[in-house]
Amino acid sequence: MESDHRLQKHFKFQQRLQSIAQNNYSSEEIHNVRTVARELYALLDNEEPFRSVLKQLLKHTNKIRDIDVFWGVTLPKLPYDYRQKLDIQNIYKKIEKERQINIETLKVFMFSLSLPESIRFATMSEFKDTFVLHRFEYIDKKPLHSYRLHIKHLLYREKNSPNQDIIVIKRLSRIKDILGHINDNLNALRQFKALGISKHLLKEIKTFIYGENEKLFREFQIQNAKLL
Numbered sequence: 001m002e003s004d005h006r007l008q009k010h011f012k013f014q015q016r017l018q019s020i021a022q023n024n025y026s027s028e029e030i031h032n033v034r035t036v037a038r039e040l041y042a043l044l045d046n047e048e049p050f051r052s053v054l055k056q057l058l059k060h061t062n063k064i065r066d067i068d069v070f071w072g073v074t075l076p077k078l079p080y081d082y083r084q085k086l087d088i089q090n091i092y093k094k095i096e097k098e099r100q101i102n103i104e105t106l107k108v109f110m111f112s113l114s115l116p117e118s119i120r121f122a123t124m125s126e127f128k129d130t131f132v133l134h135r136f137e138y139i140d141k142k143p144l145h146s147y148r149l150h151i152k153h154l155l156y157r158e159k160n161s162p163n164q165d166i167i168v169i170k171r172l173s174r175i176k177d178i179l180g181h182i183n184d185n186l187n188a189l190r191q192f193k194a195l196g197i198s199k200h201l202l203k204e205i206k207t208f209i210y211g212e213n214e215k216l217f218r219e220f221q222i223q224n225a226k227l228l
Contacts, residue, residue: 070188
């Protein structure tokens, strides 16, 4: 029964791969295939070769996803005064060109992608206590990013455990979302720098983003403490 449940993830991943091309690599399909790929990755045996393929897929879609979040989430959330100072039309042209370049690279990868007939899943006994939970006092992108990946693994394995803990799933989900928002904000700041906007406006946007991240980080500390 457990094996059947996990095999459904593999089947769902194959469906998402077909859907992504059929829907012209839309932002929604990119998000969907990444979510299923990460969940499947967390369920596989550490020695399963297909894990490296999933990792490559995630790498090929990282920049596309960052661009989609920047355009669809970060820009609309900026204060109105900041948006008025930006050349939105020019920004769209630049990031859409960059997105298309990454899409073409992804297409080449997917064309050569070979799905295995069978894969090895990790045993349920390996799902627990795989990652260590930590306390964080400061926003430091590198360890927080690694911790976010750990939280995702814990979440996906807990969700697919035969003895689910709903409270733990909710807390892990919230932490994943908070750290995801922090990461998205930092990626957006790099995107603004690359767009070559004025130093004064960049400084204003940076102050705003850091302020948002400070609030998110405080909430992360509260939620994370509940898991410790």
